[in-house]
Amino acid sequence: MQPLNYRHLYYFWVVAKEGGIARAAERLEMAVQTVSTQVRELERSLGYALFKSVGRGIELTDAGATAAHFAEQIFQLGEALPAAVQEAANAQGVRLAVGIADALPKPAVRHLLQPAVQTPNLRLQCQEGDFDDLLADLALHRLDVVLADRPAPANPNLRVFSHRLGKSSVAWYVRADIAEKIERDFPACLAEMPLLLPTPDSAVRSRLDDWLARHGIRPRIVGEFEDSALLTTFGESGLGAFPAPELSSDEFTRSRGLALLGRCPDVVEHFYAISAQRKVDHPVIRSLLAGAEHTTA
Known part of the structure; x- marks a missing residue:
C-alpha cells in the first residue's frame, strides 16, 4: 500500500461532507475534474472504492464510511492544532485537561485530584460529561486523562488504558x-x-x-x-x-x-484514571497515579 497522501484525503473528506463532487469543488474553488481525480487517486492508493453511484448522485461505500470517520478525526485535530500550539506557547505552568464522568461522585474528585493539585503552576481544566463522550475526547487527545467509576470497556477501535486510582x-x-x-x-x-x-x-x-x-x-x-x-x-x-x-x-x-x-x-466504589497511553508520560498524571493509595477509604 502506498503512503497516504493527505491532500487526496482532504479532498475526499470535503466531498463526503458536502455530499457530492460538484458541491465540494465549489467549496474548494477548484474544477470538478480536479477534485474527482484527487478522489480517484486516493481510491487507487487504498485499493477500495470509496463512493458508489446512486441515481444522479453518489454515496459512501462501507469502506468510504470508515475512511470518512478517520478523516473527520484527522482534520478536526488539524483545525485545532494552531490554537493548541498558540495556547501551549503562551501558557504559564503545566496544563492538565481532566474529563470527569457524570457518575463519579463529585466529593471524591477532590480526593482523587489532591496529589495533582499540589503541582506548582498547575493549570487545571475540568470537563464533566458522559463517560463514552469523554473517552472519545481522550482518544482524540482533547483530554489528558478521564476520571471515572469504571474502567474503559474493551474496544479494539479505542486505544485507551485504565489505571486503578483508588x-x-x-x-x-x-x-x-x-x-x-x-x-x-x-x-x-x-x-x-x-x-x-x-x-x-x-x-x-x-x-x-x-x-x-x-x-x-x-x-x-x-x-x-x-x-x-x-x-x-x-x-x-x-x-x-x-x-x-x-x-x-x-x-x-x-x-x-x-x-x-x-x-x-x-x-465498594472503585475509581479509575483512564489515559491514552499505557505508559503515562504526563508528569501530573504520574503524580496522580503515584498518590492513588491516599484515595482509599
Whole structure:
C-alpha cells in the first residue's frame, strides 16, 4: 500500500461532507475534474472504492464510511492544532485537561485530584460529561486523562488504558434534622425512608441493589440520578437518604448539614484514571497515579 497522501484525503473528506463532487469543488474553488481525480487517486492508493453511484448522485461505500470517520478525526485535530500550539506557547505552568464522568461522585474528585493539585503552576481544566463522550475526547487527545467509576470497556477501535486510582466503601447519608427523628437502627431504617439512588447503569447501582436485598430492605425509591452531584443536592434538600463514598463523610457531616446513617463496607466504589497511553508520560498524571493509595477509604 502506498503512503497516504493527505491532500487526496482532504479532498475526499470535503466531498463526503458536502455530499457530492460538484458541491465540494465549489467549496474548494477548484474544477470538478480536479477534485474527482484527487478522489480517484486516493481510491487507487487504498485499493477500495470509496463512493458508489446512486441515481444522479453518489454515496459512501462501507469502506468510504470508515475512511470518512478517520478523516473527520484527522482534520478536526488539524483545525485545532494552531490554537493548541498558540495556547501551549503562551501558557504559564503545566496544563492538565481532566474529563470527569457524570457518575463519579463529585466529593471524591477532590480526593482523587489532591496529589495533582499540589503541582506548582498547575493549570487545571475540568470537563464533566458522559463517560463514552469523554473517552472519545481522550482518544482524540482533547483530554489528558478521564476520571471515572469504571474502567474503559474493551474496544479494539479505542486505544485507551485504565489505571486503578483508588476505592471507597459506601455509606448512607440524610439531612441532619431528618436523622434526629429516625427511630429504627441502621440499616433497617432505610426501609421506612424515601431513598435516592444512582441510575441502574451506574457501576455501583447493582451492588447497592444486592446489599439492600440481602438486608431484606424493599426500597422506596423517590429519585434516580445519573449525575452524582445532582443526587447529593437533592439529598441535602431533604428529599431522601442517599449513598455516597465514605471518604466524603467529613465534608458531608461538617459543612453540608448531613448526618451519617451507617456504613456498608461490603459495597465498594472503585475509581479509575483512564489515559491514552499505557505508559503515562504526563508528569501530573504520574503524580496522580503515584498518590492513588491516599484515595482509599
